[in-house]
Amino acid sequence: MAEQFIGKASEFKDGDRQIVRIGEDEIGIFRHEGEFYAYSNFCLHQGGPACEGLTIANVEERLRPDKTSMGLHFTNDMNFVCPWHGYEYDMKTGCHVKDKSVRLRKYDVVTKGNDVYVVA
Amino acid sequence: MSSPKTTKAKAAKPAAKLVGAAGKPASDEGMSAKDKANFIKAMMEGLKPAAAAEPAKKVEILRKISAPVPVARKSNPTSDDALKLAAALDAKFAGGDFEALTPEATQALMAALCKLYAANMEAGDKFPVVKDRFAVTGTDAMILCGALLKAVDLQVFELGMWQSWSGV
Numbered sequence: 521m522a523e524q525f526i527g528k529a530s531e532f533k534d535g536d537r538q539i540v541r542i543g544e545d546e547i548g549i550f551r552h553e554g555e556f557y558a559y560s561n562f563c564l565h566q567g568g569p570a571c572e573g574l575t576i577a578n579v580e581e582r583l584r585p586d587k588t589s590m591g592l593h594f595t596n597d598m599n600f601v602c603p604w605h606g607y608e609y610d611m612k613t614g615c616h617v618k619d620k621s622v623r624l625r626k627y628d629v630v631t632k633g634n635d636v637y638v639v640a
Numbered sequence: 641m642s643s644p645k646t647t648k649a650k651a652a653k654p655a656a657k658l659v660g661a662a663g664k665p666a667s668d669e670g671m672s673a674k675d676k677a678n679f680i681k682a683m684m685e686g687l688k689p690a691a692a693a694e695p696a697k698k699v700e701i702l703r704k705i706s707a708p709v710p711v712a713r714k715s716n717p718t719s720d721d722a723l724k725l726a727a728a729l730d731a732k733f734a735g736g737d738f739e740a741l742t743p744e745a746t747q748a749l750m751a752a753l754c755k756l757y758a759a760n761m762e763a764g765d766k767f768p769v770v771k772d773r774f775a776v777t778g779t780d781a782m783i784l785c786g787a788l789l790k791a792v793d794l795q796v797f798e799l800g801m802w803q804s805w806s807g808v
């Protein structure tokens with residue numbers, strides 16, 4: 521595993537993504553709230569392009585103490601959704617939002633000054 | 641190819657022949673056993689093939705997906721009329737009247753909005769299709785999406801494939 525240069529940090533606006541091929545791996549690199557996250561682009565469901573779908577805030581249903589619903593709300597946690605059948609992954613961990621044991625391969629991202637590297 | 645045993649034997653030889661300036665064995669010249677061991681170790685290291693450097697991998701950018709940029713547009717008479725019409729339809733619907741528009745009027749409005757929205761998206765002016773998550777229900781969205789796909793004879797899997805190819 522070595523650091524692979526993938527671009528300049530200044531070229532990534534918040535919310536931007538890049539899909540890169542490094543050797544045998546296809547990797548999605550996200551910039552979210554100033555941080556970089558990199559995951560395998562192969563969805564754990566059926567190998568779809570996991571990092572290329574919608575990014576959407578997590579939705580939660582808030583309940584009163586008596587369990588009546590106060591409706592659905594967006595939280596501050598961001599997810600990305602595989603466009604094939606909708607597997608939804610947590611942006612910060614790569615875990616499936618429902619089943620934490622389902623987790624995309626995560627790659628370390630290193631920034632040195634303005635240069636961004638993925639360890640792959 | 642020589643076996644590791646042979647290599648070891650060869651490497652050990654120079655150490656055995658170590659002599660000091662006066663032609664005496666090196667150990668007699670004050671070279672400690674530890675120094676000798678270090679010397680032999682260094683020789684052995686030198687005989688080992690260098691660890692193969694990891695070949696540089698090619699990084700190929702497959703696609704760049706930009707964050708949506710908020711679209712700012714000044715209000716104009718057409719937009720004002722559209723907002724008034726939407727408010728009037730919402731008010732009628734809230735009052736239980738969902739027959740406010742004829743099917744022809746609904747179809748014309750739907751087609752015009754569909755084309756307008758798609759043209760904006762394709763031009764890069766991306767904005768959410770409704771203002772917030774609760775403007776329409778999930779059921780409303782599924783009924784309309786299903787009806788639009790059916791109207792143009794598309795299947796859901798074709799939509800999924802197109803979305804993954806186009807990144808839209």
Ligand code: FES
Pocket residue numbers: 563564565566567568569570602603604605606607
């Ligand atoms: S392949 Fe990703 S959800 Fe099915």
